[in-house]
Amino acid sequence: MSNPVIDLLDLKKYFKEVKAVDGVSLSINQGEIFGLLGPNGAGKTTILNILCTLLKPTSGNAIICGHDINKDKDAVRRCIGIVFQDPSLDDQLTAYENLDLHGRLYHIPKDKRKQKMEELLELVELSDKRNVMVKTFSGGMKRRLEIARGLLHQPEVLFLDEPTLGLDPQTRRHIWEYIEKLNRDTKVTIILTTHYMDEADVLCNRVAIIDRGKISAIDTSTQLKKQIGGEVISIKTEDEFHPDQPWIKNVNKHDGCINLTVEEADQKLSLLMNIAQEKKINIDSVTIHKPTLEDVFLHFTGKTIREEEANWADAVRTRRRSRSR
Amino acid sequence: MNLDAIYILWLREIKRFIRSKSRIIGSLAFPTLILIIIGTGLNSVFTMGKLSYIEFIAPGMIGMVLLFSSISFGIMVIWDRQFGFLKEMLVAPISRTSIVVGKALGGVTTSMFQALLFLIVCFAIGIKIPSPLMLLLLFLVMILIAVGFVLVGIAFSSRMKDFHGFSLIMNFVVMPIFFLSGAFFPLDKLPEWLKWFVYIDPLTYGVDALRFCMVNTSSFPIWINLLALIVFGLVATIIGTLLFKTTQL
Numbered sequence: 094m095s096n097p098v099i100d101l102l103d104l105k106k107y108f109k110e111v112k113a114v115d116g117v118s119l120s121i122n123q124g125e126i127f128g129l130l131g132p133n134g135a136g137k138t139t140i141l142n143i144l145c146t147l148l149k150p151t152s153g154n155a156i157i158c159g160h161d162i163n164k165d166k167d168a169v170r171r172c173i174g175i176v177f178q179d180p181s182l183d184d185q186l187t188a189y190e191n192l193d194l195h196g197r198l199y200h201i202p203k204d205k206r207k208q209k210m211e212e213l214l215e216l217v218e219l220s221d222k223r224n225v226m227v228k229t230f231s232g233g234m235k236r237r238l239e240i241a242r243g244l245l246h247q248p249e250v251l252f253l254d255e256p257t258l259g260l261d262p263q264t265r266r267h268i269w270e271y272i273e274k275l276n277r278d279t280k281v282t283i284i285l286t287t288h289y290m291d292e293a294d295v296l297c298n299r300v301a302i303i304d305r306g307k308i309s310a311i312d313t314s315t316q317l318k319k320q321i322g323g324e325v326i327s328i329k330t331e332d333e334f335h336p337d338q339p340w341i342k343n344v345n346k347h348d349g350c351i352n353l354t355v356e357e358a359d360q361k362l363s364l365l366m367n368i369a370q371e372k373k374i375n376i377d378s379v380t381i382h383k384p385t386l387e388d389v390f391l392h393f394t395g396k397t398i399r400e401e402e403a404n405w406a407d408a409v410r411t412r413r414r415s416r417s418r
Numbered sequence: 419m420n421l422d423a424i425y426i427l428w429l430r431e432i433k434r435f436i437r438s439k440s441r442i443i444g445s446l447a448f449p450t451l452i453l454i455i456i457g458t459g460l461n462s463v464f465t466m467g468k469l470s471y472i473e474f475i476a477p478g479m480i481g482m483v484l485l486f487s488s489i490s491f492g493i494m495v496i497w498d499r500q501f502g503f504l505k506e507m508l509v510a511p512i513s514r515t516s517i518v519v520g521k522a523l524g525g526v527t528t529s530m531f532q533a534l535l536f537l538i539v540c541f542a543i544g545i546k547i548p549s550p551l552m553l554l555l556l557f558l559v560m561i562l563i564a565v566g567f568v569l570v571g572i573a574f575s576s577r578m579k580d581f582h583g584f585s586l587i588m589n590f591v592v593m594p595i596f597f598l599s600g601a602f603f604p605l606d607k608l609p610e611w612l613k614w615f616v617y618i619d620p621l622t623y624g625v626d627a628l629r630f631c632m633v634n635t636s637s638f639p640i641w642i643n644l645l646a647l648i649v650f651g652l653v654a655t656i657i658g659t660l661l662f663k664t665t666q667l
Binding site: 170 | 420422423425426427430433434437438501502503504505506507508509510511512
């Protein structure tokens with residue numbers, strides 16, 4: 094696991110005054126499923142667009158399979174496959190025609206192309222829909238077809254931009270299974286972006302938490318959770334509660350909840366309750382849980398991913414409003 | 419250049435074209451109406467040798483079919499952008515020039531197909547091409563017109579993010595090009611100020627060449643028309659390709 098296929102070296106992308114990507118460096122190993130986790134607008138898609146040569150970085154560089162994204166675009170394009178966030182199929186063509194077109198764009202010899210197309214249609218369970226026009230496909234079917242297309246030229250690296258965005262829970266689970274199977278069977282390195290905590294948790298070997306164009310943490314999700322340590326006690330109360338005990342490792346407040354990170358939470362709970370009673374604090378509810386990636390995110394960025402998104406959406410709305418004036 | 423890629427991008431356009439039959443019929447209905455109604459209606463006030471007005475404007479209508487179908491094809495590259503397919507082409511390991519060539523060939527083919535269908539309408543109203551050689555020359559002129567305007571359309575779409583600019587281009591580019599081309603009126607009796615606009619309109623030379631091939635009448639010698647069309651085609655190709663090469667997502 095020490096064979097990097099992708100190296101990002103201090104990658105930066107500024108759109109006028111907005112720092113979309115602000116100095117990202119990381120290495121991704123051969124055969125990994127690597128997750129870029131962050132709220133919308135954190136810079137995940139911009140990073141992907143730079144890596145697949147659609148955008149030029151403002152500064153910095155990246156090496157993919159030994160090729161420089163600034164100097165050797167065609168070589169990079171040949172060794173990557175990408176499934177974009179928004180569909181990029183021609184919906185006036187059939188599933189088969191879309192794959193065939195892709196195969197020819199990537200110059201795959203005819204026999205191999207035919208054989209791979211059969212294999213992949215089988216893999217994504219669209220064999221019986223091959224001659225159906227893509228415009229009649231559901232969102233999940235389109236996504237599956239795009240995954241098949243991204244794999245057709247046997248890339249060493251597959252980028253998936255929000256692979257399950259807007260899909261129903263059943264289809265999501267299905268796509269996760271595909272991704273795991275793919276990674277297992279073809280050893281393809283997979284880099285996916287997501288803002289779903291569970292997705293990153295279930296799928297990824299390692300996760301990088303991206304916030305405002307920077308990496309705030311990078312590790313396996315187990316390690317990330319361990320970094321928080323112990324368990325999380327969430328206390329819901331409308332009063333001001335400052336337990337101030339030496340054994341509390343971390344305190345976080347948001348949304349009327351106080352999150353305390355402690356070791357051996359079940360024993361500490363009664364202590365906490367006593368303190369609360371002494372201070373005459375009215376507690377609505379208490380929960381104990383193992384740290385989730387959500388807690389990790391909160392720990393590193395001081396916010397939950399949903400709050401980040403809400404803020405970001407607000408910012409965009411304000412910007413739009415000021416522009417239309 | 420990647421021939422396999424060019425071929426498949428061309429084929430994609432042909433398939434999409436065949437699958438949108440309503441577009442074909444729609445693009446032919448309007449010029450047919452003009453030809454028959456305006457052509458018949460203004461016939462009594464028009465005198466030019468033994469040419470009837472309907473014969474006079476028929477080549478102009480071929481020019482119109484070519485102009486409209488070619489430019490709107492080029493502008494359809496915006497669809498590719500909006501529906502994401504442009505990204506699929508841009509991340510493929512092929513040169514941007516191959517993409518332009520594949521697209522442009524597709525546009526010229528579909529545009530020619532519509533113009534040839536309209537040529538059958540022209541035959542139906544009694545136009546006769548004098549010799550096979552003249553028919554070949556006619557095809558050449560039609561192709562030159564199509565190439566030029568497909569690339570003008572691609573050039574526009576390379577700089578447009580969405581469809582808001584479409585009606586602007588129709589009203590301030592396509593319509594003036596069409597009206598100034600001499601499709602409806604002879605060029606020799608125009609006032610001086612209008613002549614200048616007519617002379618810088620590339621379609622003027624196209625319509626004049628078409629008229630030479632179809633009804634054996636023209637204002638300029640055929641070699642001047644061909645030269646003008648070739649220069650126009652080259653300039654449009656260079657500008658269209660350069661603009662597409664630097665297009666952003």
